Each structure stands twice: as structure tokens, then as C-alpha cells.
Amino acid sequence: MTANSNDASQLRPGLWAAINERYPGVMITKDDFIPLAHLKKPLTEARLTFVSSAGVQPKKTMPFDVVHPVGDYSLRRVPSSSAPSDLEIHQIKYPTNGAARDLNVIFPIERLQELATEGVIGGLTPNFFSFIGYQMDPPTFEQTLAEEIAAAVVADGADIALLCPA
């Protein structure tokens, strides 16, 4: 239980405890905050990357293994120039009824493309980065996939990263 466990503004209060009760030990808890990295340029010059656990992937790429008992710790690169019709979702752990009609509700690739075109942000990295959540082994997740994506984000030249844990 935390101060925010029953915050009435959440549609699903107590989610951390509910998942951790069903799958003991899978939920991450940290004891400290890490120092902030600082913006090195204004947003209008910053190249943004998007990182998502929604299971969005280019059609014809290897589908995420959504029924693996321990988790699928692989990543997919999603070209930031993709159209929603180029992409599909392989994940069953969150409601996709909205995304099925408009992918932008969970993977707002068109809105990000517009903001880059308008100059609100400096641009987009060549790729966005996608994986699936609900991993059953937090240490493996943090030591492998998290580090792999962090390295890929840097290699793609990101100045800022927007993340969306689905």
C-alpha cells in the first residue's frame, strides 16, 4: 500500500498491489530517485524518441511472444516514419479496443510526426522502440532489455525520450 494506492483519480487504483499479489515479486520497487539528466538544447531543436511497452511492431516482424510464461525480453524497432497501417499490436495484457480503431491512443506516431513537421520539436529519431510489458523477471528485464533499449536510444541520437508504459 502506498499513498497513491487508492487515489480516486485513477481508474484502476491499487494496481501495483493487485498484480504483485497475483504474481509475487514481479513488480518493481525502487528506494531512491536518480539524478535528472538535463536538456542540452531547446525542444525546438531536440530529437525525440518514443519508447513503448504496448507491443506495437511493424507488420511482418516476428510477433512478440505474448504467452511466454516468463516473458519476451526482445525489442522491435519501429521506423518513426511508419504509418499506422504499417503496424500491428501483439499484446494481450491491456485493452486495445481504442488502439484497434486509432493506434494513436497508445502509440501516437502521427501526432509526433506532426509535432516534428511543425517544429514544436526538432525531429524524431529514425526508430522508435517497442517491447511488451508484463515481464515476470524484473532483474532480467532491467539487466537485459532495459539496457539494450537505453543503448539503442542513445545510438539513434535521441535528445529526449518519451515513454509510455502500457
Added chain:
Amino acid sequence: MQRAIERRGVPTVSITVALDITEHSKPPRAVFVPFMMGHHFGVPFHRELQRQIICAALDHFVKAQQSGEVHRVPVTWSQARREGIAIEEALSIKNMKP
């Protein structure tokens, strides 16, 4: 994940719909929206709302002063759904025209 990116010098903001999970995982910066899971940027075809959530996150890159700051976007799920339904109805009407 978010902390791993931030540690490499790239500022991060995450969009969350679960404050208690955010409180446990302690990301460097987060923006909270009181929306349904899987609908972090709102409802289908509501471009303005989708953009508003992203822009709130962009603003948080600039304004957040301390690690762990969570910004609450002043939106509600019921309002988002009402607006989304109206947008879809308008789109349907438009699509039915010859």
C-alpha cells in the same frame, strides 16, 4: 527502463495511468492522466486531446525541477469519452455524404 535511459544522459518523461506503480518505480519525470489502461493519449480520432497529452509531457521536460516530479494533466476520462463519441458521430455523418 526509464531510469536506464536517463542514466545515459537522455532526459525522459513517461506517461502513466497508474500513480501507485509510478510511486513504486520512481521514474525521473512522469505525467499522469486519469485514463483507462491502453488509452494513455485519450480516445480514437481525438487529435487535439492526443496532442494535448504529448505537449504536457514536452512541457514537463522543461518545467520539472526535481527527480520524481509527477505532473497531473487536468483532464477526465468521462469528458474524453464524451468528446470522442461526438467526434466519431461527426466523422460518421461526414463519411455518409456522397
